[in-house]
Ligand code: SF4
């Protein structure tokens with residue numbers, strides 16, 4: 001390779017800095033690369049092993065969530081929200097329901113609030129476990145992956161007991177839930193928790209002080225706080241930078257203000273911080289669920305307004321008013337007054353926002369979702385520019401991009 | 409330099425990171441710990457199946473929970489005819505439009521309609537359970553506890569009224585319970 | 600400038616040429632300190648509009664003050680240019696690209712206004728109300744990648760037998776390309 005060819009690719013300044021003449025290479029990483037789970041493609045401009053530039057190409061899982069919602073009733077959007085962040089469908093369900101309830105201006109029942117908190121936290125655990133497991137797997141800690149996924153599997157079994165499906169839950173409804181928690185929930189949760197505690201302990205033993213693992217994670221994937229904020233990063237990513245921001249704390253919804261929990265924050269904003277924050281948040285979520293089960297009052301889980309929720313089956317079978325309300329709601333769909341709201345909840349990766357515009361008919365005129373990992377992936381080129389290509393793998397893992405959510 | 413404005417929260421708890429000790433830097437303690445954990449699991453799994461999480465699948469099967477949303481079935485009246493009154497609630501409530509109902513007229517005075525055709529395309533169905541929620545007559549349910557069967561062609565995945573009714577059962581006259589699964593649990597005794 | 604609130608969400612409508620000035624002021628004014636643009640999207644008012652058709656919506660959040668603001672810019676149907684705020688908040692880089700992709704709104708001054716979620720050959724902007732729900736896109740012709748699809752190409756033989764030439768799509772965005780020459784024939788034909 002002659003020097004002339006190199007000149008074409010490198011600026012003088014870069015050449016000086018490196019002092020080594022290499023030719024730039026364009027590398028396509030993904031969309032079916034084992035490390036780019038969630039189907040994303042990176043077009044990397046490499047110089048040796050250093051990333052000069054990075055272009056994440058998303059959209060491989062684009063299904064037109066927003067267009068589909070415009071053509072469905074408000075209730076029909078629930079199955080679509082299940083498929084947004086498929087690691088934590090309950091959180092999406094709850095986020096969407098809260099947005100429509102804000103637009104309707106209704107207040108849900110006490111017990112429903114607690115149940116929604118429980119299921120959100122349950123799936124936050126499962127999402128974090130997925131992230132931890134995948135990170136470990138890609139850095140070679142296969143046992144950690146198995147332990148993490150084993151616990152996640154138990155959470156899925158619990159989810160199945162709650163709503164009848166493991167992943168495609170469709171459990172939450174506007175104004176309440178399809179059903180109360182099953183009676184066996186508390187006992188089953190105790191079992192899951194015991195196994196989870198054991199697995200977390202094992203995970204910590206395996207990689208908590210393991211230098212091979214920590215060397216890959218520590219001081220890699222750092223984004224400075226100012227830029228992270230400017231990019232709109234939220235969630236564990238921003239907390240790892242030391243910013244004390246969590247939607248559950250800044251604008252408490254459901255019952256988060258009544259629970260006793262702490263918000264772990266990091267100091268350096270590197271991958272290891274994000275990893276530890278997720279581990280610590282799992283513990284917080286476990287304690288939150290315990291508190292919720294303790295405090296949870298008895299009572300209905302759906303509001304008593306038959307214009308919004310379906311009447312209980314008892315009444316539908318036996319009274320004509322309920323039957324009529326039932327028919328009206330099913331056939332016409334929920335009528336939402338015109339207006340627009342932006343409602344935000346804390347998803348597993350950050351702020352999950354739903355922007356809903358209603359024109360007063362039975363179908364939303366616009367539903368927009370703000371996926372939390374979208375902004376993190378947008379910041380990825382900034383994080384990785386000038387770093388080594390092998391650092392891309394742990395960084396991408398701790399960002400925890402979820403294909404269904406980012407592509408919508 | 410001016411300190412940038414940052415949010416403050418009482419809940420925040422920055423965690424400290426412990427630097428590695430010299431021994432930890434040598435890799436060996438971590439390797440030893442890791443081997444201890446995995447060996448413990450190995451021993452536990454060999455002597456005592458209490459902690460084993462895997463199932464020996466075809467012989468041992470995980471029981472499905474009561475609320476499990478499986479293949480649909482149509483419930484029957486006492487005389488074996490479908491409870492369904494072809495009100496179209498389920499097909500309206502279905503987000504994937506996979507229920508096809510053609511209504512027919514019944515000679516009796518009290519119940520005017522019945523489904524002449526009732527088909528569910530299981531390839532389109534997403535098992536969301538909204539049809540069960542929408543049915544005002546407790547005619548359609550998803551508590552059969554079976555997965556949809558794999559088929560050789562697409563036509564076979566569309567189950568018709570007879571197929572749905574064959575999986576169904578009689579329900580008690582007073583339809584009690586609050587919602588799908590409760591009703592199901594309540595009814596298991598009667599089936 | 601016009602301001603209103605609905606369900607506790609405050610919203611201001613600003614003129615298009617004022618947008619960047621307003622955004623910069625919102626960010627730099629200490630009492631506002633909107634340091635984060637949470638989201639940018641647009642609304643298409645095709646059915647109801649009289650003066651404007653599109654609204655570009657900016658959601659701002661201030662971390663230290665914990666308050667939110669929605670800024671709207673109203674646009675005519677035939678003049679869909681907005682100044683980009685990507686110089687104010689970097690979070691606008693991708694969200695503006697997505698809004699361009701979905702609505703065809705042009706952000707002047709954006710450094711890299713390409714399609715984000717869809718492929719470059721996509722025709723139209725799907726979230727506009729005049730884009731039909733079931734509209735079908737034309738097939739994208741194969742890109743000539745300079746390498747002949749001959750025996751040297753892996754899988755060439757197998758693909759030829761089935762009559763489908765599969766080309767490695769190496770368009771700018773690298774989306775999988777559908778070959779134009781052969782029509783897609785489903786394996787199973789409904790009887
Ligand atoms: S389960 Fe859902 S998709 Fe399937 S038939 Fe019922 S309503 Fe339709």
Ligand code: SF4
Nearest residue numbers: 492493495496498543
């Ligand atoms: S909702 Fe029930 S009664 Fe009505 S058509 Fe469907 S199955 Fe029949």
